[in-house]
Amino acid sequence: MTFEPARLGQSRSDLAEALRSLRKRAGRTQTWLARRCSMSQTKVSNIESGKLTPAVVDVELILEALGVDDPAAAQILDLVRTANTEWQDHWSSRRRGLDKKQNELGRLEAVATEFRFFLLSAITGLLATPDYVRASIADVPGDQSKTIAKKLERPSVLYDSSKSFTFLLMEQAVRWPLLPPLAMAVQLDRLASVSRIPNVRLGVIPLAGRIPEMPLNTFRVYDRRLATVETGTGALILRDHRDVNAYREDFERYESYAVFGDECRELLNEWSVLFTRQRE
Incomplete structure (x- = not known):
């Protein structure tokens, strides 16, 4: 096809x-x-x-x-x-207003119960500090105050015990210096804090050893109903069960390379200290 x-x-x-x-x-x-x-x-x-x-x-x-x-x-x-495939290009989303996109994500997060996030190069809004949220859309022209406000509201869903979240972050997603060093250290501390929420599993895939996989995109899977795949110019929304299952299987493979719990928090703290030292 x-x-x-x-x-x-x-x-x-x-x-x-x-x-x-x-x-x-x-x-x-x-x-x-x-x-x-x-x-x-x-x-x-x-x-x-x-x-x-x-x-x-x-x-x-x-x-x-x-x-x-x-x-x-x-x-x-x-x-x-x-x-069962939808294409959402960045330009159309910006014309409609990024706050509308946040509303769509909020509705999806309200009905889904099992979330899988594979984050290749950046930290998702659910895990971001206010500084990171603002920096992530700094290149979008116009007043983005509504979008920022909605982005900052959405992390409350993490505390809904009826839902479960698994976040896999590549090391480069965690350490990409989108913010000044001290603000990046705060962002890493935020990740460590979120990792302690009972219904949240947060893992990091360190760039060490051998990883016989070549991930190409950030993607998210919501239950078994939907997968979203980000590209440089937009996002694919996939509802075909074969596509959704394929990304669930990809996620399980990447999950095997991640570290969780105390080992993950030790890495986050190590990288946070490195950012703090850059400021000294």
Whole structure:
């Protein structure tokens, strides 16, 4: 399947039209199809009207019920995978206002219960000090006071005991000098503090020894429903269960190289001291 960002928004309507056409050609009603797939008729209607993006498993059930064989089935499954992928470019996000993005993240954090963050080159807002938050968006023009305020509100979710968080930070993410040395030392102390929250696991992958992996992107996985992957110009939002599971598996491999608990805090303290000495 060729990846074309411009097609992502159109794929849902293409998928809806294709599934509707297949059902009609088969001479079946929505009620019949819903019964065969153990769905409600309303769900089938919403899929065929483009109001609802179906999961891959939903489409697989529909194709099986309608007796659709390759290569038509393969083309439909390509469409559903694209329909479950969203592209959010940085420029559009900035035009809408970064505070809107914070609202979206807040809603996602409210409904998800299991969070996995792989941080390749920077510290996420949930772990950041106010100075780090401000520095992370310093290149964005205009008044960002609303965005900063919302970013500083979001870490309260870490104290919700019904949720679990695992953060994996590469050493370069922790030590990248985004701030002056003393402020960086404070940021590292913040990481050590968060690592003591009972429902938070915070690990660091040190750049020592052999790591036979080559991570390319920062990514986050929310439950089994969603993965987000950051690039230099935007982010991919992936809902296909195969994509989400692939990133969960990647996360588990990277997790095996991380240090946690006291060993992690010892490293953070060592690096914090180095930043403090730079100021002397």
